Amino acid sequence: MSDSPRLPDARLAELIDGLVEQGWYVGPSFLPAPLCEALHTELDDMTAREALVAAGIGRGDNHHLRRDVRGDAIRWLDRESLAQRRYLEAMGDLQQALNQALFLGLFEYEAHFARYPPGAFYRRHLDSFQGRANRVVSTVGYLTPDWPADGGGEMVIYAPADGRELARVRPEAGTFVCFLSDRIPHEVLPTHHPRASIAGWFRRNASLGGLVDPAR
Ligand code: OGA
Ligand code: MN
Numbered sequence: 001m002s003d004s005p006r007l008p009d010a011r012l013a014e015l016i017d018g019l020v021e022q023g024w025y026v027g028p029s030f031l032p033a034p035l036c037e038a039l040h041t042e043l044d045d046m047t048a049r050e051a052l053v054a055a056g057i058g059r060g061d062n063h064h065l066r067r068d069v070r071g072d073a074i075r076w077l078d079r080e081s082l083a084q085r086r087y088l089e090a091m092g093d094l095q096q097a098l099n100q101a102l103f104l105g106l107f108e109y110e111a112h113f114a115r116y117p118p119g120a121f122y123r124r125h126l127d128s129f130q131g132r133a134n135r136v137v138s139t140v141g142y143l144t145p146d147w148p149a150d151g152g153g154e155m156v157i158y159a160p161a162d163g164r165e166l167a168r169v170r171p172e173a174g175t176f177v178c179f180l181s182d183r184i185p186h187e188v189l190p191t192h193h194p195r196a197s198i199a200g201w202f203r204r205n206a207s208l209g210g211l212v213d214p215a216r
Helices: 009-022 032-050 082-102
Strands: 025-029 072-076 108-116 120-125 135-142 155-158 165-169 176-180 184-189 195-203
Touching: 009 082, 009 176, 025 165, 032 082, 032 108, 032 135, 032 195, 082 108, 082 135, 082 195, 155 176, 165 195
Parallel strands: none
Antiparallel strands: 025 176, 072 108, 108 195, 120 184, 135 176, 135 195, 155 165, 155 184
16 A cells, blocks of 8 residues: 555546536545555455444444345444554545535544445435534445446435436445435345445434433
């Protein structure tokens, strides 16, 4: 892994244009290949050590498992490895670029590794709900090299207005997706191949009824 996780300005500008013009962006070869390799190896190790947990839906007391909704296994990033710190540094650069260009007031980033075993999917959903939008911008970075043509597992992006399919993204290592969390419906089609990614969210601190943003 090189010691420069910096995202090129031209790619950041392209991402910001995508968010402004359509509310979403898909960037092939966006993340540095050596960083994706290191993160992929780390996720493989976690899988072998059984360090992942079944993902649920909802937060806090509302958190529950729904295998009919999503079938991935996750682990939150904790900055324990160099690769994680590099990834989070790159997301810090992105946060700064988003705040400068769009005045979003993003103040925090949370992210988890996700592994979808063959057969797993994540039904169509939004990442946050209007009016309670503590998650403002969603990110997904893909880590699986040489994604097979018949591997399935595409991420589908839908139009907020009429539900039309707008894009289908192959989860190939290096591809990075970014979208507005409360606007863009999306789903993960059933995968036929183990699928590795990092899903993350830039947050604003939403104060709800005098309570600060509840913990995940
Ligand atoms: C999510 C999600 C998409 C993907 O974790 O909320 O929508 O392509 N992930 O992994
Ligand atoms: Mn999502």
